[in-house]
Amino acid sequence: xxxxxxxxxxxxxxxxxxxxxxxxxxxxxxxxxxxxxxxxxxxxxxxxxxxxxxxxxxxxxxxxxxxxxxxxxxxxxxxxxxxxxxxxxxxxxxxxxxxxxxxxxxxxxxxxxxxxxxxxxxxxxxxxxxxxxxxxxxxxxxxxxxxxxxxxxxxxxxxxxxxxxxxxxxxxxxxxxxxxxxxxxxxxxxxxxxxxxxxxxxxxxxxxxxxxxxxxx
Amino acid sequence: xxxxxxxxxxxxxxxxxxxxxxxxxxxxxxxxxxxxxxxxxxxxxxxxxxxxxxxxxxxxxxxxxxxxxxxxxxxxxxxxxxxxxxxxxxxxxxxxxxxxxxxxxxxxxxxxxxxxxxxxxxxxxxxxxxxxxxxxxxxxxxxxxxxxxxxxxxxxxxxxxxxxxxxxxxxxxxxxxxxxxxxxxxxxxxxxxxxxxxxxxxxxxxxxxxxxxxxxxxxxxxxxxxxxxxxxxxxxxxxxxxxxxxxxxxxxxxxxxxxxxxxxxxxxxxxxxxxxxxxxxxxxxxxxxxxxxxxxxxxxxxxxxxxxxxxxxxxxxxxxxxxxxxxxxxxxxxxxxxxxxxxxxxxxxxxxxxxxxxxxxxxxxxxxxxxxxxxxxxxxxxxxxxxxxxxxxxxxxxxxxxxxxxxxxxxxxxxxxxxxxxxxxxxxxxxxxxxxxxxxxxxxxxxxxxxxxxxxxxxxxxxxxxxxxxxxxxxxxxxxxxxxxxxxxxxxxxxxxxxxxxxxxxxxxxxxxxxxxxxxxxxxxxxxxxxxxxxxxxxxxxxxxxxxxxxxxxxxxxxxxxxxxxxxxxxxxxxxxxx
Numbered sequence: 001x002x003x004x005x006x007x008x009x010x011x012x013x014x015x016x017x018x019x020x021x022x023x024x025x026x027x028x029x030x031x032x033x034x035x036x037x038x039x040x041x042x043x044x045x046x047x048x049x050x051x052x053x054x055x056x057x058x059x060x061x062x063x064x065x066x067x068x069x070x071x072x073x074x075x076x077x078x079x080x081x082x083x084x085x086x087x088x089x090x091x092x093x094x095x096x097x098x099x100x101x102x103x104x105x106x107x108x109x110x111x112x113x114x115x116x117x118x119x120x121x122x123x124x125x126x127x128x129x130x131x132x133x134x135x136x137x138x139x140x141x142x143x144x145x146x147x148x149x150x151x152x153x154x155x156x157x158x159x160x161x162x163x164x165x166x167x168x169x170x171x172x173x174x175x176x177x178x179x180x181x182x183x184x185x186x187x188x189x190x191x192x193x194x195x196x197x198x199x200x201x202x203x204x205x206x207x208x209x210x211x212x213x214x215x216x217x
Numbered sequence: 218x219x220x221x222x223x224x225x226x227x228x229x230x231x232x233x234x235x236x237x238x239x240x241x242x243x244x245x246x247x248x249x250x251x252x253x254x255x256x257x258x259x260x261x262x263x264x265x266x267x268x269x270x271x272x273x274x275x276x277x278x279x280x281x282x283x284x285x286x287x288x289x290x291x292x293x294x295x296x297x298x299x300x301x302x303x304x305x306x307x308x309x310x311x312x313x314x315x316x317x318x319x320x321x322x323x324x325x326x327x328x329x330x331x332x333x334x335x336x337x338x339x340x341x342x343x344x345x346x347x348x349x350x351x352x353x354x355x356x357x358x359x360x361x362x363x364x365x366x367x368x369x370x371x372x373x374x375x376x377x378x379x380x381x382x383x384x385x386x387x388x389x390x391x392x393x394x395x396x397x398x399x400x401x402x403x404x405x406x407x408x409x410x411x412x413x414x415x416x417x418x419x420x421x422x423x424x425x426x427x428x429x430x431x432x433x434x435x436x437x438x439x440x441x442x443x444x445x446x447x448x449x450x451x452x453x454x455x456x457x458x459x460x461x462x463x464x465x466x467x468x469x470x471x472x473x474x475x476x477x478x479x480x481x482x483x484x485x486x487x488x489x490x491x492x493x494x495x496x497x498x499x500x501x502x503x504x505x506x507x508x509x510x511x512x513x514x515x516x517x518x519x520x521x522x523x524x525x526x527x528x529x530x531x532x533x534x535x536x537x538x539x540x541x542x543x544x545x546x547x548x549x550x551x552x553x554x555x556x557x558x559x560x561x562x563x564x565x566x567x568x569x570x571x572x573x574x575x576x577x578x579x580x581x582x583x584x585x586x587x588x589x590x591x592x593x594x595x596x597x598x599x600x601x602x603x604x605x606x607x608x609x610x611x612x613x614x615x616x617x618x619x620x621x622x623x624x625x626x627x628x629x630x631x632x633x634x635x636x637x638x639x640x641x642x643x644x645x646x647x648x649x650x651x652x653x654x655x656x657x658x659x660x661x662x663x664x665x666x667x668x669x670x671x672x673x674x675x676x677x678x679x680x681x682x683x684x685x686x687x688x689x690x691x692x693x694x695x696x697x698x699x700x701x702x703x704x705x706x707x708x709x710x711x712x713x714x715x716x717x718x719x720x721x722x723x724x725x726x727x728x729x730x731x732x733x734x735x736x737x738x739x740x741x742x743x744x745x746x747x748x749x750x751x752x753x754x755x756x757x758x759x760x761x762x763x764x765x766x767x768x769x770x771x772x773x774x775x776x777x778x779x780x781x782x783x784x785x786x787x788x789x790x791x792x793x794x795x796x
Contacts, residue, residue: 054252061254065261072268084358088294195257 016213018206023050052204056130062199063126069192070119076185079165083178091185092116092161114160115189122158122196125151129203136211148205155200158193162186277305277325282339282363284380287319289343289361297323297339297363304329304365321380323363332365334372339363340381347409352384383408386421392442393420394498398454398484399433400506405458405482412438413457413485419444422484436506438484448502449488449495455507458482485510521572522593523552524643526607526621527634528567530651535609535619541571542610543623549573551621557636566634571607571621571643573597594641603627606646 017023017031024031025041025048032041032048041048052058077089090098092115099108125147131137132144165186172180287310289295297305305325313320325333343361344353356362366385368375386409387393403425412420420440428435440448458479462471484506488495498504507513532554541549553570575593597605604627612620624646631644647655686692779786 054254057252058254061252061258064258068258068261068265071265 016206016209018050018210019213023048051206051210052202055202055204055207056133058202059126059130059199062195062202063123063130066119066123066192066195066199069188069195070123073185073188073192076188077183078161078185078189079168079183080181081172081178082181084176087179089183091183092189111161111164114157118154118158119189119192119196122151122154122200126196126199126203129205129208133207133211136215138212138215141208141212144208145205148200148203148208151200155197158196159190162190162193275327277327278330278333278376279308279322279324280305280333281377282321282323282380283313283378284319284321284341285382287321289341289356290319290321290363291360295360295362297325297365298342299365299367305363307363321363325365329365329367330374331370332367333375334368334370335375336372337368337375337378338366338381338385339378340366340384342384345383386423387439391439392445393440394445394448394500394502395423396438396440396448396498397501397503398436398438398506399428399503400436400456400508401433403434403436404456404508405480406436406456406484407481410458410482410484412440413483414444414447414487417444419447422482436484446497447488448486448498450498450502451495452486452488452498452504453507453513454484454486454504455510455513456482457485520576520593521549521574523640524571524573524597525637525640526569526571526643526645527557527636528569528609528645530609530647532567532569532609532619534611534617535569535621539612539618539620541573541607541621541623543578546577548575548577548623549621566636568637569621570640597643600625601631601644604629605643607643608646609648609651611648611650 021033022031023033025044025046027046028041028044030041030043039047039049074092077091078095080089081087092111096108096112096115099105099111129144129148132139165180165182168180169182172178284290290307290310292307292310295307296303297307303326305323307321307323309320309322311320312318340363341361342353342356342364344357345351363380364384366388387395406422406425408422408424410422411418412422420438423437423439425434425436427433462469486504535551535554537551537553539551540547541551549571551569552572555568555570557566557568558564559566573593575596604625606624606626606629608622608624609619610622612618623643626646629644629646632646633642633644635642
């Protein structure tokens with residue numbers, strides 16, 4: 001379903017390619033009739049699918065993986081800031097708390113949003129979308145599609161923390177005076193971000209409308 | 218599942234002309250139900266479980282440590298170390314319910330559990346400056362940390378500890394023995410005071426506390442190996458705190474141990490040579506701590522017999538600890554002095570408790586050999602019968618300190634007060650000074666009974682009469698005349714003095730000459746009498762002559778008179794025409 005069609009609210013919107021038995025090649029975007037050529041694009045020989053293959057399964061698997069990995073990402077320290085040889089490893093939450101205590105509210109907000117709100121929000125939205133599709137929900141298809149778009153948009157910014165730590169580790173290396181070392185948590189956090197990206201990529205938003213199509217059609 | 222639902226309507230609904238490929242695909246989809254993608258969350262789950270397992274398996278024991286103060290301790294930062302190896306971290310610092318102490322919660326690394334037994338100790342390492350030295354300077358920069366001294370392995374498990382205020386002086390792994398010294402007062406001993414053996418520091422005072430009955434101080438000390446072999450069961454310990462200043466016949470003697478012990482005290486010990494070698498002291502042996510080396514010999518006498526003495530006079534200058542002497546040799550000590558008052562008789566008396574050490578006196582038999590002493594009570598009883606009496610004597614005239622002197626005064630009455638049931642009593646006699654003062658008092662009392670008033674009145678009357686007699690004018694005159702007479706006499710005597718000497722020489726001759734002269738003058742006198750006697754013619758003539766002379770002189774006078782008046786008459790004669 002094209003984005004333009006999505007924006008039309010509630011109005012009947014003609015037939016979908018899937019209902020027409022048509023599919024677009026993933027690579028060369030050649031519109032082919034499904035099954036006509038044994039599931040392969042006649043032009044570039046790429047397997048052709050009407051929808052993303054095994055979308056719900058894959059998304060679910062990745063979402064669950066991300067949720068599992070998000071636990072150690074929060075429990076393990078993401079970095080250790082050492083000043084004059086003394087330092088304590090800080091986790092994401094303790095880092096945010098530390099920033100708040102230091103009076104750096106804006107920075108604390110950025111870290112909080114980038115490290116906690118965004119990943120958790122993304123996972124929550126994905127779970128909601130998955131559940132809604134799985135239970136063939138007919139409610140708010142537009143809103144759900146919009147949610148998915150927002151999800152994709154924020155996806156680009158998910159790695160802010162990881163980048164921040166990488167930069168800090170590279171910059172703040174002044175020996176005894178001050179050193180920042182990455183912690184194990186940052187690995188898990190990076191994994192969460194990447195897996196979430198894959199999960200949102202694995203999700204096919206057209207499934208939201210397929211249910212409506214099937215019900216109305 | 219859902220994909221199947223999707224594909225089926227896809228195949229059935231709408232475009233029937235499409236060749237029947239979908240069923241095959243649907244099967245493929247069905248197989249994908251167990252898609253490899255699910256390996257990813259499985260792996261994640263396995264990793265997560267492994268992490269959880271690892272965390273829990275690596276988690277060491279959690280302990281709770283109570284401290285009086287949490288100075289320098291920061292939750293989540295302060296480490297627990299042993300031999301400078303980090304073995305734990307403080308997670309939580311908070312006050313206990315009644316705000317009297319601080320409770321620290323700490324987690325330790327695995328492997329420490331078996332050392333967390335009741336003998337394990339925790340203390341805070343901070344910079345410490347003491348007379349023994351400076352320690353923990355490193356913590357000035359790094360911050361305080363907790364030190365764990367592992368307990369003995371195999372003990373009961375313990376998770377709650379009470380932190381020490383100061384580091385233990387003896388580490389669990391140090392070799393040696395702990396001893397307990399009992400002393401009436403602590404003196405200048407402090408934690409860390411050295412223990413010397415022949416001047417070598419061989420140990421330290423670990424601490425002190427009161428004995429259970431609160432009457433003595435228990436000083437805990439540690440003797441390091443290999444010196445702990447020097448501590449035997451008969452070893453004597455004495456305090457070497459401060460300066461030992463003694464005045465003797467050979468001058469002033471000042472003795473001090475090291476400078477450190479001057480400030481923080483110290484303990485020295487010595488094992489006397491004995492014929493049989495005494496057994497080595499075991500851990501936690503109890504010894505007596507003597508105030509100085511001299512008292513060791515004093516305290517060597519174990520047998521002490523208490524006696525009570527009652528003194529009626531003043532005991533000013535008698536102190537607890539004063540010696541009890543017999544013929545100048547100390548045989549005991551005064552241990553207590555109390556005043557007793559009898560309300561009925563309004564009588565005060567001073568009870569003095571003494572301890573006689575009979576072992577100080579050696580009994581010998583007729584052959585001059587040492588013999589076993591009989592019962593000291595019996596002996597003293599016989600001695601009392603023979604006149605043994607206690608008496609207060611001045612030991613030091615400068616300070617007026619008294620001591621109890623036992624003397625033999627046969628014949629004095631045995632005066633016993635008998636007020637005390639617990640201790641046998643020794644009879645006392647007043648001190649020499651007291652005797653003198655009693656005599657003086659009696660004398661004065663007698664003197665007071667003499668009627669001095671009457672005597673003085675009589676005396677006054679006598680004196681008045683005498684005064685009258687003496688001051689009478691006759692007496693005065695007499696005295697004056699007497700005075701003059703005496704003066705005259707003195708003058709005469711003085712003159713006589715001057716004359717007597719030359720005269721006396723010629724007195725003999727003079728006397729003879731005088732005799733001759735007297736004879737001659739007698740003759741002369743007779744002649745003279747003949748010549749000038751009243752009947753002698755010379756006498757008559759002389760009378761006449763004198764008459765003549767008288768008239769002549771009258772004439773001459775008148776002539777001179779007229780001459781005086783009219784000197785010209787000598788020339789012009791008496792007639793006086795010119796007049």
